[in-house]
Amino acid sequence: MDVVSPELNILLPDEIMDTEAIVMDDDPPAESPAASGQSQPSDDAPIPMETDVLAVPEIVTSTLTSTTPKTTTSLGGVSLTSGGLQKLSANHQIILNKVASSPGADTTRSPGTTTITPGGQKFMVTAIGKSGQSIVLQLPHTGSKPGSGQGEAKANPQHFKVLTIGGRTDLKPVMVGQAVSSASQISTLQAQQLKTVQIAKKTQVSSAGPIKFIITKAVNNKGLTAQTSVSNVITGRVLSTSSPVTPPRTITLSETLSSNSKIAISPLKSPSKLTMVSVASQVPNSPQKSVSLPLNMAHLGQQILVQQSTATSPAKVVSINHQPMKPVQTVTVGGPQFKTIFPLSTSSNVQQIQVPGSRFHYVRLVTATTGSSTGQAGSHCTNSSMTAKPMVVNTAQVRMSVPIIPAQTMKQVVPKPLTSSGQVLTTQTQQRLIMPATPLPQIQPNLTNLPPGTMLAPGSGNMGYTVLPAHYVTQLQQSAYVTLASSSGFPTPTGIQTQARLPLNGLSTSDAASRPRKPCNCNKSQCLKLYCDCFANGEFCQSCNCTNCFNNLEHETERAKAIKACLDRNPEAFKPKIGKGKEGESDRRHSKGCNCKRSGCLKNYCECYEAKIMCSSTCKCVGCKNFEESPERKTLMHLADAAEVRVQQQTAAKTKLSSQISDLFTRTTPAITSGGGRMPFTFVTKEVAEATCECLLEQAEQAELIQQPQATAERMILEEFGRCLMRIISSAGKTDCPSINC
DNA sequence: GAGTTTGAAACT
DNA sequence: CAGTTTCAAACTC
Numbered sequence: 001m002d003v004v005s006p007e008l009n010i011l012l013p014d015e016i017m018d019t020e021a022i023v024m025d026d027d028p029p030a031e032s033p034a035a036s037g038q039s040q041p042s043d044d045a046p047i048p049m050e051t052d053v054l055a056v057p058e059i060v061t062s063t064l065t066s067t068t069p070k071t072t073t074s075l076g077g078v079s080l081t082s083g084g085l086q087k088l089s090a091n092h093q094i095i096l097n098k099v100a101s102s103p104g105a106d107t108t109r110s111p112g113t114t115t116i117t118p119g120g121q122k123f124m125v126t127a128i129g130k131s132g133q134s135i136v137l138q139l140p141h142t143g144s145k146p147g148s149g150q151g152e153a154k155a156n157p158q159h160f161k162v163l164t165i166g167g168r169t170d171l172k173p174v175m176v177g178q179a180v181s182s183a184s185q186i187s188t189l190q191a192q193q194l195k196t197v198q199i200a201k202k203t204q205v206s207s208a209g210p211i212k213f214i215i216t217k218a219v220n221n222k223g224l225t226a227q228t229s230v231s232n233v234i235t236g237r238v239l240s241t242s243s244p245v246t247p248p249r250t251i252t253l254s255e256t257l258s259s260n261s262k263i264a265i266s267p268l269k270s271p272s273k274l275t276m277v278s279v280a281s282q283v284p285n286s287p288q289k290s291v292s293l294p295l296n297m298a299h300l301g302q303q304i305l306v307q308q309s310t311a312t313s314p315a316k317v318v319s320i321n322h323q324p325m326k327p328v329q330t331v332t333v334g335g336p337q338f339k340t341i342f343p344l345s346t347s348s349n350v351q352q353i354q355v356p357g358s359r360f361h362y363v364r365l366v367t368a369t370t371g372s373s374t375g376q377a378g379s380h381c382t383n384s385s386m387t388a389k390p391m392v393v394n395t396a397q398v399r400m401s402v403p404i405i406p407a408q409t410m411k412q413v414v415p416k417p418l419t420s421s422g423q424v425l426t427t428q429t430q431q432r433l434i435m436p437a438t439p440l441p442q443i444q445p446n447l448t449n450l451p452p453g454t455m456l457a458p459g460s461g462n463m464g465y466t467v468l469p470a471h472y473v474t475q476l477q478q479s480a481y482v483t484l485a486s487s488s489g490f491p492t493p494t495g496i497q498t499q500a501r502l503p504l505n506g507l508s509t510s511d512a513a514s515r516p517r518k519p520c521n522c523n524k525s526q527c528l529k530l531y532c533d534c535f536a537n538g539e540f541c542q543s544c545n546c547t548n549c550f551n552n553l554e555h556e557t558e559r560a561k562a563i564k565a566c567l568d569r570n571p572e573a574f575k576p577k578i579g580k581g582k583e584g585e586s587d588r589r590h591s592k593g594c595n596c597k598r599s600g601c602l603k604n605y606c607e608c609y610e611a612k613i614m615c616s617s618t619c620k621c622v623g624c625k626n627f628e629e630s631p632e633r634k635t636l637m638h639l640a641d642a643a644e645v646r647v648q649q650q651t652a653a654k655t656k657l658s659s660q661i662s663d664l665f666t667r668t669t670p671a672i673t674s675g676g677g678r679m680p681f682t683f684v685t686k687e688v689a690e691a692t693c694e695c696l697l698e699q700a701e702q703a704e705l706i707q708q709p710q711a712t713a714e715r716m717i718l719e720e721f722g723r724c725l726m727r728i729i730s731s732a733g734k735t736d737c738p739s740i741n742c
Numbered sequence: 743g744a745g746t747t748t749g750a751a752a753c754t
Numbered sequence: 755c756a757g758t759t760t761c762a763a764a765c766t767c
Contacts, residue, residue, distance in 0.1 A: 518763095520762080520763090521762065521763080522761080522762065523761085523762080524760080524761065524762090525751095525760090525761065525762080529751070529752075529760095529761075529762095530750080530751055530752085531750080531751060531752085531760085531761050531762055531763090532761095532762080533762085533763085536751095566751095569751090569752080570751095573751095592750095594749080594750090595749065595750075596748080596749065597748080597749075598747080598748065598749085599747090599748065599749080599764095603747095603748080603764070603765075604748095604763080604764055604765085605747080605748045605749055605750090605763080605764060605765085606748090606749080607749085607750075610764095
């Protein structure tokens with residue numbers, strides 16, 4: 001089973017990739033108690049997760065044992081017991097059930113079974129859960145890669161998927177090699193690739209507190225190397241290639257304790273890389289509830305795709321055991337085999353999680369209701385294609401963190417405290433479509449008021465999915481923000497802000513958040529065509545000048561259809577056109593290349609030039625001048641540089657002038673108030689001017705009386721004026737109302 | 743601000 | 755796949 005695409009896992013942030021508590025089991029057959037028993041060197045695995053701090057993280061291996069399925073960990077004075085790992089070889093399920101499972105737990109499954117997929121894939125599941133909690137990893141047979149049969153599992157290099165579920169309270173950088181090393185102690189295979197899927201449940205002092213599940217690593221059942229994985233990540237395509245005979249893979253995480261749970265799921269990219277996450281929160285002593293989420297999160301372009309579970313293309317299902325199981329409507333996006341969905345529970349919130357240094361945006365789906373809604377599965381829409389795949393959305397509080405876009409230009413936002421009960425605009429449990437995200441999501445102020453769960457706004461019609469631009473998630477995040485490093489439960493505002501204000505990708509929160517996005521001016525496309533930059537970037541139109549805009553939540557259905565149409569035409573329509581190579585590097589090129597004819601590729605008409613990259617061999621441009629040695633390009637660049645320098649100089653000059661003016665006022669203000677050295681307008685009052693004029697007229701009259709020549713008279717007047725000025729100046733600093741006496 | 747140019751997207 | 759049309763951004767005046 002591929003929980004997370006290995007390619008993308010490589011790019012996952014260390015915070016997520018970190019797995020201090022990793023259980024490795026080379027090839028523990030489910031039927032081999034001895035092997036499983038060998039693979040549990042430690043029973044307690046307090047997995048440091050996020051903000052919590054654990055002194056000594058330990059590896060929990062008891063989940064792989066069939067004889068002693070119980071795993072107990074103590075964190076913060078809270079003892080957690082993880083159930084045994086159960087395997088359903090028929091459908092390749094891995095079930096982690098606590099010994100003290102809840103009454104609703106599946107008792108038909110023998111605890112303590114390890115998990116090995118037929119394709120040789122393994123799930124390393126560490127569980128530090130609460131009593132009664134069950135975790136089910138259900139793996140499809142898609143792994144049925146050639147030569148990946150179960151019988152060959154030991155002979156071939158295998159990919160391990162380590163799923164850690166525990167009370168890790170702090171995410172510390174842990175090298176994968178460490179995990180491998182730890183695994184080697186209990187593993188007989190040394191050449192296995194290790195990918196970790198971490199579901200870290202955060203222990204809480206209070207049993208009702210939130211629990212976080214983070215799945216960070218997935219195993220590549222193709223045995224892809226890290227290098228190949230990276231390349232696939234760049235391609236950004238996620239294709240689900242589940243064979244018709246491949247049974248669905250499901251991961252079911254059941255939490256007996258009602259609490260917040262979040263899951264960080266790295267996107268999937270490669271075919272047959274499927275992400276299924278099921279998280280169910282359950283109230284103690286309540287019937288076990290589960291949520292089955294056919295969640296195939298793929299990184300398609302900038303999308304999260306969920307493969308539809310059909311007879312011909314088995315879906316990889318994130319299922320949370322729920323009673324009763326109900327089918328869930330899905331929406332096919334990007335081809336018949338793909339479903340772009342984002343299943344949400346009845347009352348869910350979407351929160352964007354930003355991890356410093358991460359190239360991904362993480363979206364956390366959070367049920368709005370903190371309390372457990374026992375037996376409340378919400379409404380479920382039935383899709384003919386999904387009838388065979390029952391899906392029950394947990395109404396309990398569940399959090400899922402899903403990286404949805406590459407954070408090439410990751411934006412940070414200042415989060416706001418998450419309310420414990422987010423506003424939910426929809427009352428139906430519907431799968432939602434996470435739509436193409438934008439490389440640079442913008443915060444749209446007019447949506448910042450949307451409370452948590454707004455992404456579930458009505459208007460989806462019969463479509464069970466919400467098209468959710470990443471920027472919109474960001475917007476939601478402003479209202480409801482949960483950080484990966486947040487402590488258990490809803491994070492406190494202080495903690496949130498501290499987390500959010502961390503510089504990210506060189507962008508401060510304010511910088512990234514304040515960056516305006518150019519509004520579109522679409523008129524005829526309804527902003528539902530790729531003509532519209534907003535739509536093409538996976539953003540809602542906000543503060544645009546468009547007319548008849550359908551690129552908003554109010555037209556969710558139309559928008560979803562438009563997205564589907566675009567993906568039908570071009571599955572990579574929402575994929576970034578510019579490669580992810582670092583700026584200035586040769587690999588940063590236009591994916592399709594331009595087709596310029598007249599602009600010489602030296603105007604913004606050219607997408608290459610607009611992206612500040614040079615045209616490449618993929619371009620079909622005519623008369624291209626946008627190449628390295630192009631004199632025109634160099635000239636243009638020089639002009640641009642010169643212009644930039646000019647602008648900078650002008651800016652500096654303006655700044656300096658403003659500073660000087662400000663300084664002048666600063667220095668003169670005290671004089672004004674004190675009366676000494678006041679500005680002229682403060683003491684050359686009307687009265688003073690009139691007095692001065694009278695003095696001058698008086699002087700003129702005297703000159704006439706003594707019959708002085710005009711020149712002498714003028715001189716006398718000027719001299720008098722000089723005396724007046726001297727008196728004005730001398731009196732300015734003495735009294736508020738200087739007197740002028742001739 | 744109106745009109746033109748341009749090239750990507752959409753369409754046939 | 756190629757040619758044409760549509761569209762909105764870029765550009766010019």
